[in-house]
Amino acid sequence: MCALAHVLEREGIATVTLVTRARLFPEQMRPPRALYCDFPLGRPLGKPRDAAFQRKVLEHALALLDSCEPVLADFPEVVDDDGGAPLACAVPPRVDAGLSPAVGEARGLRAAFDRASGGGITSAIDPGFVEDSLAAFERVQAGTPWRDAGFPERPQRCTLAIRGYYEQAAVALQQSSGGARAAEAWFVDHTIAGGTIKSALAAMRASGEPGNEWGILLSTLQDR
Amino acid sequence: MLAYLQTVAVPDMGPTPFLTPRPLADAQVAIVTTAGLQVSDQEGFDWFDSSFRVLPGDRRDLVMSHHSQNFDRAGAIADLNVVYPVDRLAELVTVGLIGSVAPTHISFMGAQRELTTLIHDSGRTAAAHLREQGTDIAILTPV
Numbered sequence A: 001m002c003a004l005a006h007v008l009e010r011e012g013i014a015t016v017t018l019v020t021r022a023r024l025f026p027e028q029m030r031p032p033r034a035l036y037c038d039f040p041l042g043r044p045l046g047k048p049r050d051a052a053f054q055r056k057v058l059e060h061a062l063a064l065l066d067s068c069e070p071v072l073a074d075f076p077e078v079v080d081d082d083g084g085a086p087l088a089c090a091v092p093p094r095v096d097a098g099l100s101p102a103v104g105e106a107r108g109l110r111a112a113f114d115r116a117s118g119g120g121i122t123s124a125i126d127p128g129f130v131e132d133s134l135a136a137f138e139r140v141q142a143g144t145p146w147r148d149a150g151f152p153e154r155p156q157r158c159t160l161a162i163r164g165y166y167e168q169a170a171v172a173l174q175q176s177s178g179g180a181r182a183a184e185a186w187f188v189d190h191t192i193a194g195g196t197i198k199s200a201l202a203a204m205r206a207s208g209e210p211g212n213e214w215g216i217l218l219s220t221l222q223d224r
Numbered sequence B: 001m002l003a004y005l006q007t008v009a010v011p012d013m014g015p016t017p018f019l020t021p022r023p024l025a026d027a028q029v030a031i032v033t034t035a036g037l038q039v040s041d042q043e044g045f046d047w048f049d050s051s052f053r054v055l056p057g058d059r060r061d062l063v064m065s066h067h068s069q070n071f072d073r074a075g076a077i078a079d080l081n082v083v084y085p086v087d088r089l090a091e092l093v094t095v096g097l098i099g100s101v102a103p104t105h106i107s108f109m110g111a112q113r114e115l116t117t118l119i120h121d122s123g124r125t126a127a128a129h130l131r132e133q134g135t136d137i138a139i140l141t142p143v
Helices: A002-010 A022-029 A050-067 A101-108 A110-115 A127-142 A155-174 A180-188 A192-206 B072-079 B086-094 B116-133
Strands: A013-018 A033-036 A071-074 B028-033 B035-039 B054-055 B062-064 B103-107 B137-141
Touching: A002 A013, A002 A022, A002 A033, A002 B103, A002 B116, A002 B137, A013 A022, A013 A050, A033 A050, A050 A071, A101 A110, A101 A127, A101 A155, A101 A192, A110 A155, A110 B054, A127 A155, A127 A192, A155 A180, A155 A192, A155 B072, A180 A192, A180 B072, B028 B086, B028 B116, B035 B054, B103 B116
Parallel strands: A013 A033, A013 B137, A033 A071, B028 B103, B028 B137
Antiparallel strands: B035 B062, B054 B103
């Protein structure tokens, strides 16, 4: 982001950069104007569905345009990353007892996934891809080597899609995102899908194949 | 995550460029985000993709195709303005703080491994697009 600020400013566009979590980047890269906000990664305006707070962030940022020299300022309020506190989201009952546990769970969330996006950003996710990916993770969990498990894509892409699908469904079910990383924590620790991926991840690690073959399956926060 | 970010090599960008901007009340303001956004009929981002998407300001069918696992997505799922504050900018026009909101905005995808293409190619192309539509100021929102 700071590199982009240099490029745009050099090309004639005045810039104000919001920076979250890593103050060292604007300190060292010195963009023209930066507002450091101690907010969770992924929430550069701080608080979803809080228009007054978001306006305050923008007003602080735009005020930096009054400076006649490069400036790095700090937004005075902190928004904590709730990290490990999961969203309290009940998974709907499985709709088809003939499906495997993780695939059945995902199918049960389909209606919630489909009705998401009331004012938010969706993810480009094919529910069929999610189910195929979960079936592959279940096979790894059951002992199939990951290369033979029938992943429709690289496992990292599969987990991204599964996580995005579950988070989108959770926000629709709860009518709220909860605290930062709360939906992610719910997915990893309180769903069959999350447990399946964690088990599969352990099996992939135990296989001895280097991690760069199958990639990062969970965020650094949840990979524990 | 913070511990990881502190290990990332920070590129030397050289001296800080610095413009004297048009007065805010007369300025056209655009959003430039690295949230990996596209509108629903645009192509998604590929891994380490340093291209950008032009987002029409009146479109709300926004899709995120960012490839990093390491940030919260639920906030943006609940409210696009937490990464793409297009409604907040419109409100700032209403109260006279800024002159206008740009007709289009720009999205890149963050978590880039190397910045050469962005610095020498796609970043400059995005700047040219912003200039052509009359943008004076860009608010950069990171993901």
